[in-house]
Amino acid sequence: MGEKSIQKRKYILETARKVFVEKGFKKVTMKDIVEACDISRGGLYLYFESTSQIFQEVMKMETQEADDLFSDSIKEDATASDILLLFLREQKKELLRKKDTLTQAIYEFYFENQLPKKENRLKKQFDSAVRIIEGLIGAGVESGEFYCEDPAGCARNIMFVLEGLKICAQTIGVTPEMVDREILYLFKNLCVEEE
Amino acid sequence: MGEKSIQKRKYILETARKVFVEKGFKKVTMKDIVEACDISRGGLYLYFESTSQIFQEVMKMETQEADDLFSDSIKEDATASDILLLFLREQKKELLRKKDTLTQAIYEFYFENQLPKKENRLKKQFDSAVRIIEGLIGAGVESGEFYCEDPAGCARNIMFVLEGLKICAQTIGVTPEMVDREILYLFKNLCVEEE
DNA sequence: ATATAAAAATACATATGTGTCATTTTTGCG
DNA sequence: CGCAAAAATGACACATATGTATTTTTATAT
Numbered sequence A, B: 001m002g003e004k005s006i007q008k009r010k011y012i013l014e015t016a017r018k019v020f021v022e023k024g025f026k027k028v029t030m031k032d033i034v035e036a037c038d039i040s041r042g043g044l045y046l047y048f049e050s051t052s053q054i055f056q057e058v059m060k061m062e063t064q065e066a067d068d069l070f071s072d073s074i075k076e077d078a079t080a081s082d083i084l085l086l087f088l089r090e091q092k093k094e095l096l097r098k099k100d101t102l103t104q105a106i107y108e109f110y111f112e113n114q115l116p117k118k119e120n121r122l123k124k125q126f127d128s129a130v131r132i133i134e135g136l137i138g139a140g141v142e143s144g145e146f147y148c149e150d151p152a153g154c155a156r157n158i159m160f161v162l163e164g165l166k167i168c169a170q171t172i173g174v175t176p177e178m179v180d181r182e183i184l185y186l187f188k189n190l191c192v193e194e195e
Numbered sequence C: 001a002t003a004t005a006a007a008a009a010t011a012c013a014t015a016t017g018t019g020t021c022a023t024t025t026t027t028g029c030g
Numbered sequence D: 001c002g003c004a005a006a007a008a009t010g011a012c013a014c015a016t017a018t019g020t021a022t023t024t025t026t027a028t029a030t
Helices: A003-023 A030-037 A041-047 A051-066 A071-075 A080-096 A103-112 A121-142 A151-171 A176-190 B003-023 B030-037 B041-047 B051-066 B071-075 B080-096 B103-112 B121-142 B151-171 B176-190
Strands: none
Touching: A003 A030, A003 A041, A003 A051, A003 A103, A030 A041, A030 A051, A051 A103, A051 A121, A080 A121, A080 A151, A080 A176, A103 A151, A103 B103, A103 B151, A121 A151, A151 A176, A151 B103, A151 B151, A151 B176, A176 B151, B003 B030, B003 B041, B003 B051, B003 B103, B030 B041, B030 B051, B051 B103, B051 B121, B080 B121, B080 B151, B080 B176, B103 B151, B121 B151, B151 B176
């Protein structure tokens, strides 16, 4: 496959992403993608064989970009609470950006495909985030910024709250205020009480 | 519409429920329901006009049964922490009962239909649960069982965690141990510290 | 028993989707 | 330029879904 084909592949994936953002996963057909890309039926089948395959490649693309989630903030000599707050704020931004996310499509995809743990990208990301947050809380406790008896439990709790907010954002809707209060609540619970 | 028709209507809804449990929402067709009910195409259209309509009626049926969620436990003269624990245990049971729930279908339905607040059953249920939990926590604080400065925030937090667990159960999978720990964590945070 | 209306089944017209394949177009290179 | 390989096209055969119009069955009152 030549350089040009690689370009076209990428173009298709980027265009398909928009379609998935728009329509979720289950409703998207090869036809939809063909039309969005303005190519021919046969042309698409030359590159991909199903919406499922395309979606998985789109997710792969997406993940590669998102993998350095914390890396920027961790590099600097910021405090644990700085980093955690930054992370929570990032999550908030993501949460409120209802349009232009694959969230819905990703959920739908995983509803349909109960992948084994090893292939479950979502699970890997969740677990990795929990571990990072746990480390962060641990560091914060060390430095006296946080008080927490169970960093692992707390980290999981934070992630479940974020997941809860995410699904609520997609179904019942959440306001920026709701997200703010929730994030503040999470953070406040960690901080050493001033009283 | 005669008594017989009412019976048949009910039969269709109950059978359709099974189909939705099995396949979620988006994938279900009128044909699927026709076949599950072992009736004819035209026959089904005599009673319902779309899968969307059928699903909404199934949800209505479901909600009517679930509406007295707390009522049983509240009647008795149990303590706040008793009631809260009972509720959390109920939720746990529900969470682990992966098969035979409409959870997935409900999410899918709401992905597709961004209903206005007033018609959003899910939102109503969420808000109502938050209010009940808030009251419960308030009562627990009064009676000295709980310590909590922000019952409303805490109640919302509990609900977001439960939603997070629910979506995780459908996508990345949760073990009974995970749910247990999470529930314990929620509860422990509320209880007056013994130290 | 039979006429009648209600209920149910079937067949049909239409629409949309899939995957393939013979054909055409484009591209790169001697 | 000219031609072989690569890329792309669009029509085809097939499958599945929808909603309706017509026919058949069933139940009931006389």
